[in-house]
Amino acid sequence: MELRDTPEEASFRGDLRAWLEENVPDELRGHRGGAARFDGPEMRAWSRALYDAGYAGLTWPEEYGGGGAPYTHQAIFLEEMARAEAPPHVGVIGLGMAGPTIMAHGTEEHKARYLAPILSAEEIWCQGFSEPGAGSDLAGVRTSSRLENGHFVVDGQKVWSSFAHLAAWCILLTRSDPDSTRHAGLTYLIVDMHAPGVEVRPLTQITGEAEFNEIFFTGVRVPADNLLGEVGGGWQVAMTTLLHERGTLGFALQAALEVQVRKLIALARDRGADQLQRDRIAREWIEMEAVRFTNYRSLSALMKTGMPGPEGSISKLVWSEANQRVTKLALEILGPDAALADGNAPYGGYWQYQQLRSRGNTIEAGTSEVLRNIVAERVLGLPKSR
Amino acid sequence: MDFTFTPEQDALREQAREFLGANPEPSWAQLAELGWTGVSIAEEQGGVGLTFVEEAVLFEELGRALYRGPYFSTVALTLPALPDDLRAEVASGETSWTLAFAPLVPALESADRIAIVGGDGIFELEGGEREILTTNDESRPLGVVRGGEPGRRLADAAVLIEIEARSQTALALEACGVGRRALEYAIEYASTREQFGKKIGIYQAVSHPLADAYTRLELSRSLALWAAWCVANENPRAWTRPSLAAAAAKSSAAESAVAICETSIQVLGGIGFTWEHELHRLYKRALGIESFGASGTRLRAEIAAALLNGPEGSTPGSDLSQTPDIPVSVTEGG
Numbered sequence: 094m095e096l097r098d099t100p101e102e103a104s105f106r107g108d109l110r111a112w113l114e115e116n117v118p119d120e121l122r123g124h125r126g127g128a129a130r131f132d133g134p135e136m137r138a139w140s141r142a143l144y145d146a147g148y149a150g151l152t153w154p155e156e157y158g159g160g161g162a163p164y165t166h167q168a169i170f171l172e173e174m175a176r177a178e179a180p181p182h183v184g185v186i187g188l189g190m191a192g193p194t195i196m197a198h199g200t201e202e203h204k205a206r207y208l209a210p211i212l213s214a215e216e217i218w219c220q221g222f223s224e225p226g227a228g229s230d231l232a233g234v235r236t237s238s239r240l241e242n243g244h245f246v247v248d249g250q251k252v253w254s255s256f257a258h259l260a261a262w263c264i265l266l267t268r269s270d271p272d273s274t275r276h277a278g279l280t281y282l283i284v285d286m287h288a289p290g291v292e293v294r295p296l297t298q299i300t301g302e303a304e305f306n307e308i309f310f311t312g313v314r315v316p317a318d319n320l321l322g323e324v325g326g327g328w329q330v331a332m333t334t335l336l337h338e339r340g341t342l343g344f345a346l347q348a349a350l351e352v353q354v355r356k357l358i359a360l361a362r363d364r365g366a367d368q369l370q371r372d373r374i375a376r377e378w379i380e381m382e383a384v385r386f387t388n389y390r391s392l393s394a395l396m397k398t399g400m401p402g403p404e405g406s407i408s409k410l411v412w413s414e415a416n417q418r419v420t421k422l423a424l425e426i427l428g429p430d431a432a433l434a435d436g437n438a439p440y441g442g443y444w445q446y447q448q449l450r451s452r453g454n455t456i457e458a459g460t461s462e463v464l465r466n467i468v469a470e471r472v473l474g475l476p477k478s479r
Numbered sequence: 480m481d482f483t484f485t486p487e488q489d490a491l492r493e494q495a496r497e498f499l500g501a502n503p504e505p506s507w508a509q510l511a512e513l514g515w516t517g518v519s520i521a522e523e524q525g526g527v528g529l530t531f532v533e534e535a536v537l538f539e540e541l542g543r544a545l546y547r548g549p550y551f552s553t554v555a556l557t558l559p560a561l562p563d564d565l566r567a568e569v570a571s572g573e574t575s576w577t578l579a580f581a582p583l584v585p586a587l588e589s590a591d592r593i594a595i596v597g598g599d600g601i602f603e604l605e606g607g608e609r610e611i612l613t614t615n616d617e618s619r620p621l622g623v624v625r626g627g628e629p630g631r632r633l634a635d636a637a638v639l640i641e642i643e644a645r646s647q648t649a650l651a652l653e654a655c656g657v658g659r660r661a662l663e664y665a666i667e668y669a670s671t672r673e674q675f676g677k678k679i680g681i682y683q684a685v686s687h688p689l690a691d692a693y694t695r696l697e698l699s700r701s702l703a704l705w706a707a708w709c710v711a712n713e714n715p716r717a718w719t720r721p722s723l724a725a726a727a728a729k730s731s732a733a734e735s736a737v738a739i740c741e742t743s744i745q746v747l748g749g750i751g752f753t754w755e756h757e758l759h760r761l762y763k764r765a766l767g768i769e770s771f772g773a774s775g776t777r778l779r780a781e782i783a784a785a786l787l788n789g790p791e792g793s794t795p796g797s798d799l800s801q802t803p804d805i806p807v808s809v810t811e812g813g
Contacts, residue, residue, distance in 0.1 A: 094481060094482060094483065094484065094485070094488075094532055094704075094708055095480065095481050096480060096482060096705070096708050096712075097480070097712075098480060099480070102480060165480055168480075358786050358787065361787055362787055366787065368780075371779075371780065371783035371787060372776060372779050372780065372783065374783055374786065374787070375730075375779035375780070375782040375783040375786065376779060378727075378782060378786055379702065379727040379730060379731055379779070379782065380698065382702065382705070382724075382727060383698035383699070383701050383702050383727075383731060384698070385701075386482065386701035386702060386704065386705045387697055387698055387701040389480065389482040389701070390482045390483070390701055390704070392480075392482075393480070393481050393482040393483045394483060396481070397481075397483055404697040404700075404701070407693070407694045407697055407698070410694060411694060411698065462683075462687075465683070465686070465687045465690040465691070466683070466686070466687075466690075468690035468693055468694065469680070469683075469686035469687065469689060469690045470686075472690075472693060473666050473686075473689060473690065473693055474666070474670070475666065475669055475670060475680035475681075475686050475689065476670060476677075476678045476680045476681045477681070478681050478682075478683060478686065
């Protein structure tokens with residue numbers, strides 16, 4: 094057991110910290126949050142800078158242009174990014190989900206074509222999994238694909254798709270066998286978001302911002318080469334995508350929570366907090382540290398055995414509820430000013446926005462109900478509920 | 480960074496679980512024979528020369544087994560105050576200790592000798608009458624000491640910072656052991672007990688509270704192991720970090736153990752409420768840990784003070800890359 098950096102980790106951290114100090118643009122620090130900030134060219138430029146410095150795709154294999162670094166470097170990277178309040182690389186979906194899926198299931202042509210522009214932020218990706226009738230129960234996917242003259246023809250509707258309005262490509266889960274149900278008969282495609290028949294409609298959410306989109310596919314022709322895995326084998330490919338979503342998520346979420354707790358502490362110093370609020374602030378700090386060290390335990394097991402520790406499965410569940418409490422506590426500390434918004438509110442409406450946005454945290458990327466089922470069934474070994 | 484146990488530490492845990500399973504009430508001499516009383520005592524004094532991380536493994540297992548002897552009172556509460564010759568006696572199993580740190584003193588019926596806090600020092604108590612009190616948690620007897628005179632001066636009172644960090648961390652680890660055992664009972668029951676024609680673990684009204692219990696346990700355990708590492712690797716007399724980590728761990732783990740026992744009692748239904756089942760004893764230990772020493776509220780007040788009262792931008796935390804933080808003053812009592 095050694096919680097300090099190794100000399101090699103310390104040197105990576107030191108270089109990174111110095112680089113961030115120099116390079117994070119001031120206007121991108123401490124933003125109130127929200128997806129709109131991804132839209133501008135400055136985010137592409139920032140992502141490109143990360144890439145040029147070798148910090149994009151740290152854990153990707155070197156043969157695909159990544160850093161070939163151990164997961165501990167990724168953890169350090171996320172910690173230091175949070176410390177510097179630096180915004181993430183804009184290619185969140187490409188780096189964490191589409192890229193690893195292409196590496197696992199793609200052809201050599203796919204890897205040569207798609208991976209490099211993800212790292213350099215030249216091409217942004219979105220995910221087409223959820224549908225109006227298939228949320229937590231992803232096997233209910235109905236968007237159809239049928240093979241016709243060397244093309245898949247795609248019809249249907251996807252929803253809750255972040256970055257779709259910016260994306261060049263979509264990883265799309267379709268039902269290729271109309272007579273199939275559930276996990277069979279699904280096919281996983283790479284779809285050009287600029288192809289005729291693709292329509293993106295922003296979905297305005299509780300914050301008033303359109304962070305997610307609906308995507309409509311009407312007779313969209315997708316070259317047969319854009320298939321990942323086998324026709325009818327889409328479920329297995331989708332599981333790779335989701336595994337990667339959950340695998341790398343813990344550290345990013347802890348880092349985000351650490352930023353929130355630091356801001357909460359700064360807020361309480363600024364505006365004052367009574368005894369009960371101080372107790373709750375201490376609780377949130379404790380919880381944030383607990384998530385950090387739980388991630389460390391899971392990561393250490395991964396480094397030693399190749400399998401992440403089971404305790405890692407709780408990170409998202411704990412983070413989402415912690416973020417909801419932290420942001421609501423911040424509103425309480427703001428008092429009557431919590432009723433104001435945006436430019437009229439203290440700190441540019443940061444907390445008002447964050448609190449409303451946090452309600453999505455227990456829904457997106459696995460609802461808390463589904464995550465509790467996963468812990469109960471896969472970690473505790475309780476009998477399956479379905 | 481490596482936050483896993485070594486194979487030797489894993490083997491120690493296995494040994495402890497097996498031994499305590501076969502010997503639920505081991506004598507001090509038996510523990511000395513196993514090398515447990517001298518785990519972190521230097522080899523020159525007859526100890527094993529290991530660290531608090533190995534002791535942490537034992538505290539977790541001793542909590543799980545509801546061990547009632549003077550291990551906590553000696554190793555967590557008194558050891559940092561003992562000079563080398565007395566450490567050698569602990570390692571050899573000749574003496575066990577307790578520390579009269581607060582009015583209610585643990586292990587008075589089994590500890591050979593008593594240390595007391597007085598003024599700027601810690602002394603051995605000579606004479607004095609021991610009265611053992613009836614306690615809710617029968618596995619951790621408490622008592623009061625009356626009269627007696629301070630004898631040999633053992634250590635400067637500054638060592639209390641280390642004693643606080645060690646004892647809070649040890650209690651947190653015991654709480655994790657208690658919580659783990661209670662959760663195992665509940666999982667086992669929910670996986671076999673049938674009602675309305677189904678195993679009750681299928682119902683989410685049962686399984687989700689158990690998922691939450693597991694979540695709390697792992698979060699608390701992460702904090703307890705972090706605190707154990709800090710106690711073992713940083714000078715706890717000089718820096719805030721071990722104290723903060725220990726406070727976080729005790730506040731979290733005691734509360735978690737209580738909540739996990741409550742969930743487990745509920746899951747076991749009537750059985751969980753009987754005297755016959757072990758759950759109530761685990762529950763009472765959890766409650767006992769929560770009430771022993773500083774309360775969760777008090778520990779969180781200390782944490783809040785460190786977070787909110789210090790100089791701007793000095794927020795202490797676990798940024799392990801940085802040279803540590805601000806020195807703290809001794810907090811009285813426990």
